[in-house]
Amino acid sequence: MRNTVQREEILRFLRAKRAHYNAVQIYDAVRVKIPNISLGTVYRNLGKLIETGDIISVETEDRCVYYDGFIKPHAHFVCRCCSDIYDFEIEENSKEIEALGFKVENQRTVYYGVCNKCIK
Amino acid sequence: MRNTVQREEILRFLRAKRAHYNAVQIYDAVRVKIPNISLGTVYRNLGKLIETGDIISVETEDRCVYYDGFIKPHAHFVCRCCSDIYDFEIEENSKEIEALGFKVENQRTVYYGVCNKCIK
DNA sequence: ATATGTGCAAACTGTTTGCACACGA
DNA sequence: TCGTGTGCAAACAGTTTGCACATAT
Numbered sequence: 001m002r003n004t005v006q007r008e009e010i011l012r013f014l015r016a017k018r019a020h021y022n023a024v025q026i027y028d029a030v031r032v033k034i035p036n037i038s039l040g041t042v043y044r045n046l047g048k049l050i051e052t053g054d055i056i057s058v059e060t061e062d063r064c065v066y067y068d069g070f071i072k073p074h075a076h077f078v079c080r081c082c083s084d085i086y087d088f089e090i091e092e093n094s095k096e097i098e099a100l101g102f103k104v105e106n107q108r109t110v111y112y113g114v115c116n117k118c119i120k
Numbered sequence: 121m122r123n124t125v126q127r128e129e130i131l132r133f134l135r136a137k138r139a140h141y142n143a144v145q146i147y148d149a150v151r152v153k154i155p156n157i158s159l160g161t162v163y164r165n166l167g168k169l170i171e172t173g174d175i176i177s178v179e180t181e182d183r184c185v186y187y188d189g190f191i192k193p194h195a196h197f198v199c200r201c202c203s204d205i206y207d208f209e210i211e212e213n214s215k216e217i218e219a220l221g222f223k224v225e226n227q228r229t230v231y232y233g234v235c236n237k238c239i240k
Numbered sequence: 241a242t243a244t245g246t247g248c249a250a251a252c253t254g255t256t257t258g259c260a261c262a263c264g265a
Numbered sequence: 266t267c268g269t270g271t272g273c274a275a276a277c278a279g280t281t282t283g284c285a286c287a288t289a290t
Contacts, residue, residue: 001244001245002243002244002245002288002289002290003289003290004244004245004246004288004289006245006246007245022279023279023280024279036246036247037246037247038246038247038248038249039247039279039280040246040247040248040249040280040281040282041245041246041247043279043280043281044245044246044281044282045245047281057181059179059180059181059183060179061177061179063179063183063185063254063255063278063279064278064279064280065183065279065280077217077222077224080225086222088216088217090213090216090217092229093210094231096208096210097197097208097210097231100236101236101239102197102206102231102233102234102235102236102239103233103234103239104197104231104232104233105200105232105233105234106231106232106233107229107230107231107232108228108229108230108231108232109212109227109228109229109230110227110228110229111214111217111222111224111226111227111228112224112225112226112227112228113222113223113224113225113226114222114223114225115222116220116221116222119221119222119223121269121270122263122264122265122268122269122270123264123265124263124264124269124270124271126270126271127270142254143254143255144254156271156272157271157272158271158272158273158274159254159255159272160255160256160257160271160272160273160274161270161271161272163254163255163256164256164257164270164271165270167256183253183254183279183280184253184254184255185254185255
C-alpha cells in the first residue's frame, strides 16, 4: 500500500481528537487541508485504515458509521439527547463464548442513554 | 395503535424462530402468507414493533439491520464465515458508566469472529 | 515504468415517505 | 365513520464503483 497525503491527513485528523466522526464529517474536515479531495477517496481510505487496523468503526442505531482513531478496545456510549459518543474502557469478557469453541476476533459494545451533561 | 394482519404476521414470524432476519428476509417470509404486502409496510411495522418493545434490532458491520423477536437482553455473535448470528445471554455491566451519572437505557454487544461450526 | 491511488459522477442498496385507497375500531 | 394502516412508486442517504488521469515507488 502506497502512502498518500489523503490517507495521512485522514488518519491524522482521526487521531488528533478523541472523538468520533462519520465519513462526511471527516470529508469536511480534511477538505480544509486538501480542498479537492473527494468523498469517494475518503471512503476508500477509511476502508483501508480499518483493514490495517489503524482505526476502528462504530455502528450505531442511526445507521451511519462513525470512525475512531483510538484503537485500544473500548466500549461506546451514545447519548440520545446530544448524540455525543463517549469512550469507556470497560473490561469485556468473551471467555464464555470462547469456552464454547468460538473464536472472538472483535467485539463492539454500544450503550444508549442519556449522558451526565444532558441529565443536568 | 390498530391491529393489522401484516404486523401480526411479522411478529409471529420473528417469534417463531430464534433467529435474526433483515427487512427483506422478513418481507420474503411474510409474503408467503400475505402475497401483496409491501416492503414499505414491513419497514413501518418493524419500526412500530421496536417502539412497543416487541422486537429488538441488531446493527452489524454489514450495515443492514437485523430484527430479533427474542427481547430478553442478550449479546450477539456474528460469524464472518457463515454470517450466522448467535445469541448469548451474557451478564453485562453498565454499573461503571452509571456510577459516572450516565443513564443507560439500552446496550448492544456484538462479537465478531468464527463460530464453532466453521472452525471445524 | 507501472501499479496503485485519485477525483468525478453515476450507480447501488437499504430505508423512508407522499399519496390515494383500504380497513379496523 | 374516520383516523390509522397499506400498497405502490418515487425519493433519499450513505456508500460503492467505473473510468480516465495522477502520482508514489
